[in-house]
Amino acid sequence: MKKLLPLLILLFYSAFTFAQGVASVKGVVIDKQTGEPMLGAMVTLKNKSGYAKSSGTGLDGSFVFKNVPDGNLEIEVKYISFQKAELNFEIKSGTPRYFKIQLEAKINNLKDVIVSGHSNRESDQSARKLEQRSDQVLNAVSAKTIEVSPDITVANVTQRVSGVSIERSNNGEGQYAIIRGMEKRYTYTLIDGFKIPSPDNKNRYVPLDIFPADIIERLEVYKSLTPSMEGDAIGGAINLVLKTAPDDFTMKFNLGTGLSQSVLDHGFTNFGNNDKTFRSPRINNGNSYNAIINDFSNNGQHFNNSKSPLGTIAGLSIGGRSADKKFGAIVAVSYQNIYKNTKGTFFQTDVDPVSNAPLVTDIQARTYSTQQQRTSAIGKFDYIFNRNNKIDLTSSFIDLAQNQYRYVSDTSLNLARTGIGQGRVTENPRSDRMVQKIYNFKLHGDHKLSDKFSINWTGIYSKATANENRYQLALITGRTLQTDGSVAQQPVTIDALKGQTQTFAYNADQDKSGYLNFVYSPTIAGTKVEFTAGGMYRNKTRNSTYDSYTLGLPLTNSTQTYNGNIDNNTFIVSTLQGTASDPLNYDFTENIGGGYGQVKFAVGKLNVLGGVRYEHTDQNWTDALPVTQLGKTGSIKYYDFLPSLNLKYELSDKQNIRATYYSAISRPNFYELIPHTTGDPDADYQEVGNPNLKRATADNYDLRYEFFPKALDQFLAGVFYKRIENPIEYALVKQGSSLDYVSQAGNFGTAHNYGFELDVTKYIRHFGIRANYAYTQSKITSSKREDYKDANGNNTFRTVDQSRPLQGQSKNIGNLSLLYKDAKSGFDAQISAVYTGERINSVSAYLNNDVWQKGFVTLDFSTEKKIYKNLYIYAKATNLLNTPYKLFIKLPYPPLGKPGASGQAVEYQAAGEDTFVRRDTYQQYYILGLHYKL
Numbered sequence: 019m020k021k022l023l024p025l026l027i028l029l030f031y032s033a034f035t036f037a038q039g040v041a042s043v044k045g046v047v048i049d050k051q052t053g054e055p056m057l058g059a060m061v062t063l064k065n066k067s068g069y070a071k072s073s074g075t076g077l078d079g080s081f082v083f084k085n086v087p088d089g090n091l092e093i094e095v096k097y098i099s100f101q102k103a104e105l106n107f108e109i110k111s112g113t114p115r116y117f118k119i120q121l122e123a124k125i126n127n128l129k130d131v132i133v134s135g136h137s138n139r140e141s142d143q144s145a146r147k148l149e150q151r152s153d154q155v156l157n158a159v160s161a162k163t164i165e166v167s168p169d170i171t172v173a174n175v176t177q178r179v180s181g182v183s184i185e186r187s188n189n190g191e192g193q194y195a196i197i198r199g200m201e202k203r204y205t206y207t208l209i210d211g212f213k214i215p216s217p218d219n220k221n222r223y224v225p226l227d228i229f230p231a232d233i234i235e236r237l238e239v240y241k242s243l244t245p246s247m248e249g250d251a252i253g254g255a256i257n258l259v260l261k262t263a264p265d266d267f268t269m270k271f272n273l274g275t276g277l278s279q280s281v282l283d284h285g286f287t288n289f290g291n292n293d294k295t296f297r298s299p300r301i302n303n304g305n306s307y308n309a310i311i312n313d314f315s316n317n318g319q320h321f322n323n324s325k326s327p328l329g330t331i332a333g334l335s336i337g338g339r340s341a342d343k344k345f346g347a348i349v350a351v352s353y354q355n356i357y358k359n360t361k362g363t364f365f366q367t368d369v370d371p372v373s374n375a376p377l378v379t380d381i382q383a384r385t386y387s388t389q390q391q392r393t394s395a396i397g398k399f400d401y402i403f404n405r406n407n408k409i410d411l412t413s414s415f416i417d418l419a420q421n422q423y424r425y426v427s428d429t430s431l432n433l434a435r436t437g438i439g440q441g442r443v444t445e446n447p448r449s450d451r452m453v454q455k456i457y458n459f460k461l462h463g464d465h466k467l468s469d470k471f472s473i474n475w476t477g478i479y480s481k482a483t484a485n486e487n488r489y490q491l492a493l494i495t496g497r498t499l500q501t502d503g504s505v506a507q508q509p510v511t512i513d514a515l516k517g518q519t520q521t522f523a524y525n526a527d528q529d530k531s532g533y534l535n536f537v538y539s540p541t542i543a544g545t546k547v548e549f550t551a552g553g554m555y556r557n558k559t560r561n562s563t564y565d566s567y568t569l570g571l572p573l574t575n576s577t578q579t580y581n582g583n584i585d586n587n588t589f590i591v592s593t594l595q596g597t598a599s600d601p602l603n604y605d606f607t608e609n610i611g612g613g614y615g616q617v618k619f620a621v622g623k624l625n626v627l628g629g630v631r632y633e634h635t636d637q638n639w640t641d642a643l644p645v646t647q648l649g650k651t652g653s654i655k656y657y658d659f660l661p662s663l664n665l666k667y668e669l670s671d672k673q674n675i676r677a678t679y680y681s682a683i684s685r686p687n688f689y690e691l692i693p694h695t696t697g698d699p700d701a702d703y704q705e706v707g708n709p710n711l712k713r714a715t716a717d718n719y720d721l722r723y724e725f726f727p728k729a730l731d732q733f734l735a736g737v738f739y740k741r742i743e744n745p746i747e748y749a750l751v752k753q754g755s756s757l758d759y760v761s762q763a764g765n766f767g768t769a770h771n772y773g774f775e776l777d778v779t780k781y782i783r784h785f786g787i788r789a790n791y792a793y794t795q796s797k798i799t800s801s802k803r804e805d806y807k808d809a810n811g812n813n814t815f816r817t818v819d820q821s822r823p824l825q826g827q828s829k830n831i832g833n834l835s836l837l838y839k840d841a842k843s844g845f846d847a848q849i850s851a852v853y854t855g856e857r858i859n860s861v862s863a864y865l866n867n868d869v870w871q872k873g874f875v876t877l878d879f880s881t882e883k884k885i886y887k888n889l890y891i892y893a894k895a896t897n898l899l900n901t902p903y904k905l906f907i908k909l910p911y912p913p914l915g916k917p918g919a920s921g922q923a924v925e926y927q928a929a930g931e932d933t934f935v936r937r938d939t940y941q942q943y944y945i946l947g948l949h950y951k952l
Contacts, residue, residue: 041109043083045117047075047095054143054729055079056121058841059097065089074841077781078728088112095119099265139262140235143729148236153618153627154664155242155678155720155736157777161261164231166846168878168894170331170354170945171392172237172258173226179239180734180777180790183831183854186903189358189388189422190940193227197239198738199771199794199827199857200253203746204684204714208257209458210412212531213248217454217482219525219562219602220689224482226256228418228454230352230392232272232333235261241738242664242678242720245614245629246535246550249660252682252716252742260396260414263346267338267952274892274947276329279900280359280940286324287387289449290317292421295485298522298565300596308594314520314569318449318489319584321423327389330355331947337398344402352394360386362938363926367907368759369864371813374805376867376907376933378924380428384938387423392416406466416456424448431924436499438925445493445510452486470540476533486523492516493580510580517570518589523602525562531555545619550629553613560688564602568592601694601707603642608688610635628663635685635713641692649693649709656713658683674724676736684714686746690763703750703860706762714765716742722775730786734777742769745798747825749861750869761860769798769824786837794831796824802865820865823858828873830855844884852876859905869935872904882949890949897942905936 047059061081064070067089073081088109095103100121109115140161148158157179169175173192177184184192185202194202206213207224216224238257243249299309330353337348366380394417400410426446435441458480466472492513497505512518535552570592571578578587597603616629634657643650662680669675693707722736744765751762773794780787799821808814823829835850856873877899882892911933912924926934 041086041088041112042114043086043091043093043109043117044114045081045093045119046079047081047097047119047121048079049100050120050122052147054147056097056100057141057143057730057839059095059121060842061119062094062096063091064094065091072842074843076783076841077730077786077837077839078783080783082783093117093119095121097121099124145236146726146730146732148238149732149734150672150674150724150726153625153666154240154244155676155722157239157241159237159239161232161235164234164237165949166848166880166882166892168848168850168880168896170231170894171227172229172231172234172256174896175231175237176226176239176256177852178788178833178835178850179237180775180833181241181773181792181794181831182239183828183857185826187225187227188362188386188938189360189390190897190903190938191227191358191390193225194223195226195239195256196826196828197241197254198740198773198792199796199824200740201747201824201826203687204251204253206248206251206255208255209414210260210460211257212460212476212478212533213529213556214456214458214480215482215527215529215558215560217456217484217525217527219484219523219564221687222685223687224456225418225454227390228392228416228456229258230333230354230394232335233260233350233352233394233396233414235259242718243662243680243682244627244664245616245631245660245662246552247631248554248610248612249631249633249658249681250683250685252684252714252718252740260398260412261335261337261348261350262398263337263339263348263400265339265343268336269950269952270333270335271950272331272333272947274331274945276331276356276943276945277326278329278356278358279942279944280361281357282326283941284359286327286357286359286389287385287423287425288322288324288389289421289423289489290320291315292389292449292451295451295453295487296522297485297524298563298567298596300565300598301522301524301563305595305598309567309591309596311569311589311591314567314591316584318451318487318520319447319491319518321447321449324357327357329357329945331945345400346402347397347399349397350395352392354390354392356390356943358388358390358940358943360384360388360938360940362386362903362936364936365926365934367867367869367933367935369805369862369867371805372807374865374867376909376911378911378927378933379431381431381924381926382429383427385423385425389421391419393419407464409461409463412458412460412462414456414458416458418452418454420450420452420454422450422452424450434496434498438923440497440499440505442496443494444513445495446490447493448488448490450486450488452484454484455482457481470538472537472539474535474537476531478529478531478533480529480531482527484523484525486521488519488521488523490519490521491580491584492519512571512578512580512587514571514576517568517592518584519566519568521564521566522596523562523564525560527558527560530557542619545621548618549615550618551613551615553611555612556608556610558606558608558610560604560606560608562602562604562606564600565596565598566593566600567596599642599644601641601643601692602689604639604692606637606639606688608635608637623668625666625668626664629661631660631662633658633660633683637691639688639692641694643693647693649707652691652709654691658715672726674722676720676722676724678718678720680718682716682718684716684746686711686713686763690746703759703761706751706760708763711746711763712744712765714742714744714746716740728781730779730781732777732779734775737774738772740769740771742771745769745824747798747800747861749800749863750867751863759863766798766800769796771796771824771827781837784838784840786839788833788835788837790833792831794827794829796827797821798824800861803863804865818865822861822868825858825861828855828857830873844890845882847879847881849877849879851878866909867907869905869907872906874901874904875899876901888951890951892945892947892949894945895942897940900939900941903936903938903940907933907935909933 145158145160176195185194187193236259240255299313335350339346362384365378396414433442569589614631660681725733750759777790832853
């Protein structure tokens with residue numbers, strides 16, 4: 019110890035002496051006007067002796083330099099659109115120094131208009147400011163966040179927002195947003211604040227997977243409404259803010275490639291003519307035309323396998339303003355070509371008439387190969403005449419072309435099934451090409467007529483279309499048990515009754531809309547008050563055509579085997595004139611007129627915005643049904659008064675408390691009113707219309723606390739409550755004497771939906787965490803059928819009331835993202851997890867037989883790195899956990915000790931556990947690409 023003590027003293031003295039010679043320089047860079055920290059500012063520390071170091075500010079605007087030598091030093095700070103800042107100082111004896119450096123925005127003074135420097139509208143800081151200053155409850159996702167996230171479609175971006183979950187399509191991609199447990203029908207979609215029509219031939223809601231994420235400047239999720247907003251959004255609204263002209267010339271280019279693990283493992287199935295769409299022979303030649311076999315092609319049943327087709331992702335945006343800053347323009351184009359496979363298993367279910375327990379009647383093996391091509395182009399142009407007058411023109415074109423091969427092998431559990439893998443089997447190879455398009459043109463003007471009075475107007479023409487061609491072949495085979503115990507494979511033959519089906523569907527949804535608003539801003543009792551009144555009118559025309567042709571087998575050759583080449587088979591046209599009387603041939607007109615009045619003012623720290631909206635709905639339809647059938651024509655008219663109130667109390671310049679109320683409605687989807695009986699080929703059950711369906715109405719309440727300690731940090735905590743009258747739900751019912759269930763929309767009394775949300779974002783230097791959690795509880799009571807055996811041993815049933823959550827509502831939803839960002843090196847990385855709790859997928863008419871989706875966790879990763887000046891390389895990987903889609907019924911299987919409907923054991927079903935209904939897997943998807951930013 020005596021020998022060790024001098025050594026410790028020496029080491030301590032040496033460290034102390036060294037510490038006196040060097041020091042650290044720390045600080046934060048902020049916007050002088052707003053006081054907000056500035057992310058990515060370039061800070062350079064140097065002296066005249068050649069010492070020089072540079073560092074980008076971290077996510078909290080901070081910077082750190084270590085081991086700084088004594089002497090005179092200079093700090094230089096640069097940031098785009100801000101004036102350079104310089105600071106000289108001296109360090110003596112290794113003393114650490116801390117600085118708060120303020121940057122001032124550059125300002126250009128022009129003759130007729132003043133354009134001042136401002137923060138990047140695509141930045142995270144801009145999104146946080148929008149949330150803080152908004153008059154209503156909303157969440158925003160910036161273009162920068164989207165760019166470095168794993169998501170390439172708008173639908174998948176929405177799942178990162180607190181209280182929002184997504185409904186996925188059969189290729190695993192997000193398709194629809196569910197806000198606060200309110201199913202997709204309760205949400206509408208806006209482009210730059212205005213509604214757009216849907217390309218779906220049945221529904222109002224817009225499939226969000228049609229939009230590539232790189233065309234938007236910001237995604238906004240509205241959770242409360244103002245009187246100036248259309249009132250049919252009980253759940254909320256999704257607003258896509260398109261890119262706008264930047265102050266300086268800007269160009270961005272993106273090129274990448276992608277590959278699905280499922281395609282890498284199993285290849286990809288293509289079909290002939292999968293780059294074209296066609297109209298039916300009836301539409302091309304008239305209703306009286308008798309189709310001939312030459313009107314049809316076998317190309318849709320010509321299949322081939324590609325080993326590993328690579329996807330393509332590309333985007334380009336160019337924009338800027340003229341020298342005098344009066345004219346601004348931006349043009350952006352995007353293209354995505356994605357290949358994915360899906361493997362699935364599905365059980366058709368029934369209900370035991372004695373025990374009310376689920377039975378399985380068929381087992382299906384499903385395989386999908388899906389190619390999606392998204393093509394988008396937007397142009398935004400504005401002209402500032404002077405400080406009082408401005409107009410802008412926006413045009414957008416969105417196109418999603420989907421080619422999908424689907425193969426279904428359906429084994430009956432009732433017909434000739436004596437064991438697993440045996441029995442009667444039907445096979446259905448099917449190709450489907452669907453092309454959805456949205457055209458949108460908007461002309462808008464802002465005019466300030468005096469210091470207190472202004473008007474703004476908007477004219478919009480929008481059109482959404484969908485064209486679908488479907489080719490399906492019906493095959494029969496089987497595996498039968500022989501007397502010697504062997505199993506014989508029967509040949510594959512074409513079903514003589516069904517043959518080949520070719521379907522042609524087309525629909526167009528056209529909107530012509532006009533908006534006019536008047537704004538009067540007097541000062542009353544020393545308080546500036548803003549009165550706004552306005553109106554809108556929309557004429558919507560929706561036209562749908564549908565033809566299904568059966569190509570049967572000739573009587574002289576009614577037994578034909580199938581060897582995989584359909585050209586070796588012979589068909590005749592069985593349905594000569596298509597299906598002109600199918601209910602999907604309809605014309606629907608809807609005229610919406612609306613008017614509102616609202617007032618906005620601030621008293622001290624309290625901001626108030628309130629008023630009332632009036633909407634009148636006038637609907638008319640004509641369907642192709644026979645004239646004797648109820649519902650061939652219909653007319654519905656109603657009106658609604660929708661009050662709302664938004665209160666915001668500013669506890670400080672960084673804290674708010676919000677309280678809101680708004681009344682809203684939800685109109686039935688078009689096709690739900692038409693009294694049809696048909697089905698989506700990918701739906702598990704046929705669909706039936708209901709002309710007696712009513713609109714849903716709701717009262718909505720919100721209370722939220724907001725804290726924005728820094729530019730990117732935030733803490734949001736809120737509660738909400740919704741009372742919904744006549745909510746619209748889909749139920750499984752039996753129609754007439756049919757043995758199979760059908761799915762029908764209906765009104766289900768009164769529902770209550772409530773919960774709370776937490777949203778936290780925190781950044782420390784280069785590290786960040788984003789987390790949100792939403793708890794949602796809903797309750798709706800409806801009548802269910804319960805089958806049982808009475809005292810005399812007879813099968814009978816009774817009607818009982820059962821309470822359940824709303825369809826599509828998950829009790830628990832959570833997001834967690836871990837981020838790293840280094841502005842100096844240009845490196846970004848994040849890993850994101852999303853948890854979605856179990857929810858009802860479809861409602862059964864029978865007690866306890868609702869079909870549920872299991873809760874699930876998805877995990878995604880993305881990273882980006884600057885490799886040279888403005889050139890970046892990026893990578894994304896989604897669905898890392900290969901999370902499956904699972905459906906089940908919360909009743910044990912098998913019922914009453916029965917192994918299955920046929921008395922045999924059934925694969926995937928486990929005794930005593932929940933009844934298995936469906937399982938789909940999608941595997942991982944990988945993207946690698948380059949960004950160029952100028």
